[in-house]
Amino acid sequence: MGTTSRSTAQNQAADLDAADSLRPHLDRFVTGGDVQAYLDGNSLGRPLRVTAERMRAFVDEAWGTRLIRGWDEGWFDLPLRLGDRIGAVTLGAAAGQTVVADSTTVLLYKLIRAALALRPGRTEIVVDRGNFPTDRYLAEGIAAETGATLRWIDPDHDAGVTVDLLAPVLGDQTALVLLSHVAYRSGHLLDAAAITDAAHAHGALVLLDVCHSAGALPIHLDKWGVDLAVGCTYKYLNGGPGSPAFAYVAHRHLADITQPIWGWMGAAASFEMGQGYVAAQGVRRLLSGTPPVVAMQPMIDMLDLIDEAGVDAIREKSTALTGFAIALVDERLTDHGVTVATPRDPDRRGGHVTIDHPESQHITARLWEQGIIPDFRRPSGIRLGLSPLSTSFTDVVTGVEAIVAELEKPA
Numbered sequence: 001m002g003t004t005s006r007s008t009a010q011n012q013a014a015d016l017d018a019a020d021s022l023r024p025h026l027d028r029f030v031t032g033g034d035v036q037a038y039l040d041g042n043s044l045g046r047p048l049r050v051t052a053e054r055m056r057a058f059v060d061e062a063w064g065t066r067l068i069r070g071w072d073e074g075w076f077d078l079p080l081r082l083g084d085r086i087g088a089v090t091l092g093a094a095a096g097q098t099v100v101a102d103s104t105t106v107l108l109y110k111l112i113r114a115a116l117a118l119r120p121g122r123t124e125i126v127v128d129r130g131n132f133p134t135d136r137y138l139a140e141g142i143a144a145e146t147g148a149t150l151r152w153i154d155p156d157h158d159a160g161v162t163v164d165l166l167a168p169v170l171g172d173q174t175a176l177v178l179l180s181h182v183a184y185r186s187g188h189l190l191d192a193a194a195i196t197d198a199a200h201a202h203g204a205l206v207l208l209d210v211c212h213s214a215g216a217l218p219i220h221l222d223k224w225g226v227d228l229a230v231g232c233t234y235k236y237l238n239g240g241p242g243s244p245a246f247a248y249v250a251h252r253h254l255a256d257i258t259q260p261i262w263g264w265m266g267a268a269a270s271f272e273m274g275q276g277y278v279a280a281q282g283v284r285r286l287l288s289g290t291p292p293v294v295a296m297q298p299m300i301d302m303l304d305l306i307d308e309a310g311v312d313a314i315r316e317k318s319t320a321l322t323g324f325a326i327a328l329v330d331e332r333l334t335d336h337g338v339t340v341a342t343p344r345d346p347d348r349r350g351g352h353v354t355i356d357h358p359e360s361q362h363i364t365a366r367l368w369e370q371g372i373i374p375d376f377r378r379p380s381g382i383r384l385g386l387s388p389l390s391t392s393f394t395d396v397v398t399g400v401e402a403i404v405a406e407l408e409k410p411a
């Protein structure tokens with residue numbers, strides 16, 4: 001990119017930013033330091049500025065002066081209230097089905113075990129090799145623990161995980177289909193309604209990992225008939241590093257669902273401290289120990305912002321950002337041997353774009369030195385995470401042009 005005149009891409013990005021109705025929200029996030037372009041909001045979202053005030057007030061008031069009384073004054077039920085809010089704002093889930101707790105990994109463990117228990121006599125879990133490591137490892141661990149069998153599928157390079165791909169492995173032994181709504185590496189978005197129908201036709205349950213879709217695109221768990229879901233809150237819900245996850249259990253399973261980590265906070269009468277575990281009614285029974293109340297605070301602000309901006313408008317900007325990134329990569333990087341791993345059809349991709357090049361690891365390290373921050377994903381991917389409320393079209397140009405500059409450097 002020339003230093004004296006603006007490139008066509010920069011001008012285009014400036015026009016797109018000027019026309020972007022969500023642009024005013026960019027100023028609501030904490031920025032600064034050495035960051036030139038943050039392209040990793042799908043790994044760790046930026047904090048909102050208002051969150052600093054919320055945290056200060058929490059320390060000074062809710063925690064500082066209400067002290068232990070806080071449990072009676074709202075903390076005890078916060079996992080359920082926040083769950084309902086996540087359900088309403090991002091999941092298309094009616095109240096009473098979503099709870100905040102633990103990490104994604106721990107909630108996935110609970111729900112995979114719960115699914116097996118809901119399908120006694122069935123022994124198979126369908127899982128795909130493109131799924132996030134924690135999902136795959138948990139399935140392996142639970143298979144080792146329970147004797148369940150894993151039926152592995154390989155996502156299609158172009159289409160991702162489809163009903164056609166699932167059909168041969170579904171049968172009367174299938175207890176559970178465990179998939180990610182948006183694939184963490186390729187960005188493929190699966191057709192959750194069609195996959196759920198296909199699994200249900202065989203009497204199997206579906207557990208959807210919505211880590212990479214919650215807050216970035218419309219989700220309709222109730223409408224699609226999904227049985228179980230989990231997601232994290234530190235990506236597009238900007239809850240901060242290690243903020244707790246959420247779990248969804250469809251209403252029709254709530255009376256029968258069981259989970260293997262029996263703690264007092266998921267018991268029917270936590271403060272009676274009686275003998276013998278009796279599970280709480282409803283989705284509260286997914287809890288085990290004391291909820292991480294402090295770590296639940298930041299996401300409240302982002303849920304408010306998502307609600308204000310609207311998930312449909314967020315998705316519209318997201319597909320515009322990813323489409324712009326793909327077009328720019330085609331134009332500027334194809335001649336340098338870069339390929340696009342993410343679907344070109346906007347209806348088939350989530351909020352990030354992954355590009356492949358043998359030098360990706362080195363390039364990503366060089367970009368980080370310049371305050372341009374995408375992700376490296378093995379074996380050869382640079383992942384551009386374009387969080388719609390905190391990423392501009394200009395950020396995309398900054399990132400892509402920095403990659404061009406690295407590839408044009410003399411060896």
Ligand SMILES: Cc1ncc(COP(=O)(O)O)c(C=O)c1O
Pocket residue numbers: 103104105106132134135180184209211212232245
């Ligand atoms: C699809 C998916 N599932 C799970 C996780 C992580 O689980 P945890 O929050 O327990 O680290 C991630 C990212 O870290 C992810 O992308």
Ligand SMILES: Nc1c(O)cccc1C(=O)C[C@H](N)C(=O)O
Pocket residue numbers: 042043044184185242
């Ligand atoms: N959860 C993460 C963490 O604790 C440290 C660093 C990165 C992460 C991530 O979120 C990785 C992310 N889920 C991914 O899709 O690659």
